[in-house]
Amino acid sequence: MKLKVKAAPKTSSYAESVFGQLDHLIRTRPSTKTLAAEACIMFLNNKTLSWLESKDTQEQQELMKKASKGVKNLRDKKEVLNQIPDDKSVFNFTKTKEGTKSRKNLTVEELITNLKMLVRQSIVRDNLDESDKHVLVGKRVKHRFDTNGEDQLYTGKVISQVPAFPEWFNIVYDEDRAVYTYHHQMMI
Incomplete structure (x- = not known):
């Protein structure tokens, strides 16, 4: 038992200090957001300015x-996470059984379908500032895929980075209008 609590602080004074700072911020700035209060407390406690x-x-x-x-x-x-899908049922992990009030878990296939629907509805924006664009954006790429035991090359163009996920890229292949998303390690 002593080994389990060895790393625990001896007193709760630090936690009480942080909650005191939070209480002060909420009293002096009642409309402040939790994230802003947290950033302020971290800035002070971590001695970021010094x-x-x-x-x-x-x-x-x-x-x-x-x-x-x-x-x-x-x-x-934040923009990506705050998006509301057209069909809110895609967030469900369970569904009601027909004719009863009980619920049953969705199958893996149903969960994958829901996830794909969310990805399709996500916003894909082009970055307007040329200096912030990754070197791959706008470049032509070739991908090799194993299709039915046979290697096939597909040529396409990297159209953008996925917003908020800088290591993911959107690609449109020749003769295909769909937008595909890949992690940059898969593109090497």
Whole structure:
């Protein structure tokens, strides 16, 4: 038993301190969002400002630029996560049995179908800022697929990166209007 609790803090003073800071923020700024309050508390407790001031000017600017790009990525992720599908039943893991009130789990195939519906409905936007585009965007690619035991080459064009997921790319193949999404490691 002693081994299990060895890493646990001896007192709860740190947790009480954090909750005190949160209480103060909520009282002084009642309309603040939880994420903003959390960021403020982390900024204070991690001594981020003193750490940033210890860096030289050029490194400070690089860190701030990197953080600014990270905000855009977070906003894109938030936009993707806040999307509401046309059919909200795609979020269900169970369905009602016919003629009864009891529920049964969806099959793996039904869950996969629901996931595919969500992906189809997700927003695919082109990045308007040319400097932020990945080098693969706009390039022609060839993919080799094993079809019925036979290798086939498919040629297409990388049209964009998936918003909020920088390692995923959208590709349109020649003679096919569908948009396919691949992780960049699968494209090597």
